Amino acid sequence: MKYAIFESGGKQYKAVEGSSVVIDRLDVEPGQQIDLNQVLLLVNDGSVAVGTPVVKGATIKATVVGDEKGPKLIIFKYRQKKHYRVKTGHRQVYTRVKIEAIEG
Numbered sequence: 001m002k003y004a005i006f007e008s009g010g011k012q013y014k015a016v017e018g019s020s021v022v023i024d025r026l027d028v029e030p031g032q033q034i035d036l037n038q039v040l041l042l043v044n045d046g047s048v049a050v051g052t053p054v055v056k057g058a059t060i061k062a063t064v065v066g067d068e069k070g071p072k073l074i075i076f077k078y079r080q081k082k083h084y085r086v087k088t089g090h091r092q093v094y095t096r097v098k099i100e101a102i103e104g
Contacts, residue, residue, distance in 0.1 A: 004102050005041040006060055012040065015060050020098045028064045034097070036060040042104050049104070058104025062097040070094055 003016045009024035015036075028034060039058035042049040049055050070092040077086040 002044045002102055004039050004043070004058065004060055004104075006036050007038040007040055008036060015062075015099045015102060017099055017102055020065060020096055021062075022068070022094045022096050024095070025067060025093045026064065026095045026097075028095070030064050030066040032064050033100070034062050034064060036062060039104065042102070055104055058102075060099060061101040061103065062099050065096040065098055067093055067095055 001016070003014060005012055005014055007013075008026075011024065013021050013023055015021060026034070037054070037059055039055045039060060040051050040053065042051075042055050042058050049058070051058075073090045073092075075086075075088045075090065078084065
C-alpha cells in the first residue's frame with residue numbers, strides 16, 4: 001500500500017492514492033490540478049522514506065473537487081448576574097482534494 005503524510009496550512013494529512021482529503025481552504029478553482037510538495041513521510045510497500053523535514057523529490061498530484069463547509073460551531077459567552085450574553089456562530093470553509101498520484 002502506497003501512502004504519504006503531507007503538510008498543508010500547518011496541519012498534517014494522510015494521502016492514499018484514489019482517496020479524497022479535506023484540507024484547509026486553498027484559493028484554487030475546482031477541477032484544477034495542484035502539486036503538494038511538503039511530503040513529510042512516504043511509504044511504498046514496506047519501504048519508508050522519512051524527510052528531514054521533507055522528502056526530496058516527492059510530490060503528490062491532486063485535483064481540487066471543491067469547497068465545503070464544516071460543522072457549525074456555537075460560541076456563547078456568559079457572565080452570571082451581569083446580564084451579559086453574546087451568542088455567535090462560525091462555519092469553517094474547507095477544500096476537498098482527490099489524490100491522483102503519489103510520486104517519489
